[in-house]
Amino acid sequence: MMNFSYARAESVGEAIAAVSGDPHARYIAGGTNLVDLMKYDVERPGRLVDITRLPLREIAATAGGGIRIGALVPNSDLAYDARVERDYPLLASAILAGASAQLRNAATTGGNLLQRTRCYYFYDVGAPCNKRAPGSGCGAIGGVNRIHAILGASESCIATHPSDMCVALAALEAVVHVAGPGGERTIAFEDFHRLPGDRPEADNTLRHGELITAVELPAPRFGPHHTYLKLRDRLSYAFALVSVAAGLELEGDTIRDARVALGGVAHKPWRVPEAETLLRGQKPSREAFGAAAERLLQGARGQGDNDFKIELARRAVVRALEQAAAATPQRQSDKSIN
Incomplete structure (x- = not known):
């Protein structure tokens, strides 16, 4: 793992300023994916900005009858929240299908959206991977590709997104709230993640320095079905x-x-x-x-x-x-x- 500097942000604005002003800076919260990638030398941030003290841990009702989930709500807290279990059991079930209890205790709502692929070639820095090293090729095409994409792939990348929670959020038509150097904006969940096209290194539509602050769900609709x-x-x-x-x-x-x-x-x-x-x-x-x-x-x-x-x-x-x-x-x- 390479050397990096570390800072702990005390406010959303402070966090955004710290990351947006440094192209090599990254946010870190639970770190269940990012730290692994750093150990494998796949991710090499020069600075980590700790956001775990930010006030983004609330699950609150919205005026439209839905809920707003803070980006730092742990996966376990979300899955076992009484309102989520009652009104959004699809989301609770998807979270419990993923990872392990220990990882769910550490992983956050915002971090789950930002998981990177578990493609073998992405994790192996000695292998070609356009997602990790644009222009190097895709080792999975013509290689070992049992876990790889059957839809939306390109000649540059056939990796898949690994999240369970995100599949439920897509079905529930969630909205992602973000804040960044240019202010606040919302992104429909359908528009948050990208297909690889010729830029597989870009997993989502966030701009550098933007921070996920919450995920909002509309009023519940499906009940037991x-x-x-x-x-x-x-x-x-x-x-x-x-x-x-x-x-x-x-x-x-x-x-x-x-x-x-x-x-x-x-x-x-x-x-x-x-x-x-x-x-x-x-x-x-x-x-x-x-x-x-x-x-x-x-x-x-x-x-x-x-x-x-x-x-x-x-x-x-x-x-x-x-x-x-x-x-x-x-x-x-x-x-x-x-």
């Missing part, structure tokens, strides 16, 4: 090969509205509004769910080792929508699939 289904190689502490966050609004025996987002398949949580439109007005059925899955996976392409993920994702979408329709969400304490 939700699920977070995560398929992985191990039953615990493993990243998703494919995951599905699904929520349905039912009116009698008809689907009034739907939200579906996929994880483990792209450089960002994958959502296709047209697939959700196909479900509206339909009665819950394997045929309707299969049609939505086909639209979600339109254009999916494997890289050899990960070809199986296309069919796995198709089946996972159907299973998740069946769970949501039946109000039998996947239990994260019981690893067997409903």
Whole structure:
């Protein structure tokens, strides 16, 4: 690990000034991803600005009936918050599907959004990786790519985003609040993360010096008709090969509205509004769910080792929508699939 300087910010403004004025500075809070990357020599910040003392740990109701989650709320606190468990069980379930209890105690809401890929080649500084070293090539293309993207990839990068929480936030249509040198702004969750294109080194649309201050969720809608289904190689502490966050609004025996987002398949949580439109007005059925899955996976392409993920994702979408329709969400304490 290289040498770096350290400072602890006492206010949001002080933190922004410290980072925005130094192109080599980074924010640090729980450090569950950044410190690992520094140990592997993947990230080499010259200065770390500690934001753990900032007043960003509140979960508060909003005027519109939703909630605003401070960027420093630990993942464990968020998953077990009574309001989240009651009104946003999809989010609570997704958080509990990820990492380990110890990591969830340290990891923060804002940090979860900023996780970097777990691609083998990204972590190996001796391997080519356009995300880590732009222009060096992508070792995963033509290499070992079992965990890699089947959607939204490019000739520069086929890495996937590793978060579980972010898949649920995409389905719940969250909004990200940020503050920076130019003031405050909000970013729709759909616009926060990027597809790789020809700039895979840029994971998201934050500008240097901008700090996530909160994540806001709209009023709850899905009640018991939700699920977070995560398929992985191990039953615990493993990243998703494919995951599905699904929520349905039912009116009698008809689907009034739907939200579906996929994880483990792209450089960002994958959502296709047209697939959700196909479900509206339909009665819950394997045929309707299969049609939505086909639209979600339109254009999916494997890289050899990960070809199986296309069919796995198709089946996972159907299973998740069946769970949501039946109000039998996947239990994260019981690893067997409903």
